[in-house]
Amino acid sequence: MAEAPQDPIEHHESAGRGEFYVERAGKRVAELTYSSSGTDAIVGHTWVDPDLRGGTLAPRLVKAAVEWARASNRKIVPVCSYVRAVFGRTPKYADVWKR
Helix, strand or coil, X not given: CCCCCCCCCEEEEECCEEEEEEEECXXXXXXXXXXXXXXXXXXXXXXXXXXXXXXXHHHHHHHHXXXXXXXXXXXXXXXXXXHHHHHXXXXXXXXXXXX
């Protein structure tokens, strides 16, 4: 399965939980999930279909979450090891990183 750069990232939030995700033909191929605590978004999970790993989907999910956090005045608590690693090597995300 090849990655398509035009894959839209969707966002859904309900009852203190949210997700950024990509679907193809009705099947979820990538997701980043979080729970809300006050103005914090606790990111606990990032997943990409094994056939698409190593591409741009996971970094795009993190970027979408960062842009959402900035727009809604939230901080991200990266419990997910992948998101924590991305934040650690991406200084421009420091403004939304709650350590």
